[in-house]
Amino acid sequence: MICNLLLVDDHALIRAGVRALVSDIPGYQVIGEAADGEHLLEMTQELKPDIILLDISMKDSNGLDALERLHKALPDSKVLILSMHTEPQMIMRALEAGAHGYLLKDATGTEIEQALEALRNDERYLSPAIAHTVINQALVSAQSNKVEPVENHNLTARQLEILRLIVRGKSTREIANGLNLSVKTVETHRSQIMKRLQIYDVAGLVLFCVREQIISLDD
Incomplete structure (x- = not known):
């Protein structure tokens, strides 16, 4: 069964890179992209993605605010944070706000696959690079x-x-x-x-x- 993904990041190159990596992973497909969190809730309710890959820092919106709204409105959709932020307070805030996983943007294709597989199996994923x-x-x-x-x-x-x-x-x-x-x-x-x-x-x-x-x- 195919797992549907939604990419949310204000950088087109990042979205293109993640889409390319996901295209090489069997069982996953990107069904939508968003450049900010303004219309994210509306888009997710329409597309009903299984997993949302969400950036925390975007120009016109706060990913953490979007995450809290998503967690309440769409509890069945898993959220994987994809960010460059390694600050402990930021990571903990994301996890406490309902993120199911936290992955750094410099992650390899293999790690992205591991994270997606974990969320797909109702598990949590925390990048080893930030565990400490x-x-x-x-x-x-x-x-x-x-x-x-x-x-x-x-x-x-x-x-x-x-x-x-x-x-x-x-x-x-x-x-x-x-x-x-x-x-x-x-x-x-x-x-x-x-x-x-x-x-x-x-x-x-x-x-x-x-x-x-x-x-x-x-x-």
Whole structure:
């Protein structure tokens, strides 16, 4: 089944480049493009894309504002941020506003495919290049908010191992290959982890791991 994509970026060359990369990935097609977020909601309601690739900084609109409106109006459409911004506050704001993934614009075709595949399978994707940045921001947030640790999270040793890999930005397939497990087994563990913790986004998982000292900046 074909996965339909909508590109939202105010640079025509960026849109052309992403479209060219996507054209080489089986199972995906770009069904529309937009240069700003002004008419984005109307366009998405008409086209109903499966995944929206959204830039944060555009000349005439704010991608984060558009993201919040999209998340409320079209909960079934996944949003993959495609940006050059690596500032921790910006990344966390995007994730908290409802982004399902965050990818840097200098990503390779392979990484774009991994990100799209993750979102298509109802997973989250965080570019490995910014995983350390997100962990650092989560640590700062945890310290400033003085959040109390969650006791008795009831995760097994294997689930903790998989959780560490998830918050480092590893895809399900990468985790499966690294641990010699099947993709289905990793997906089951991921689902159980989120259900037990009642956390269903990457930002929340990262913050939890920092609070509970499951992961540190030295990892």
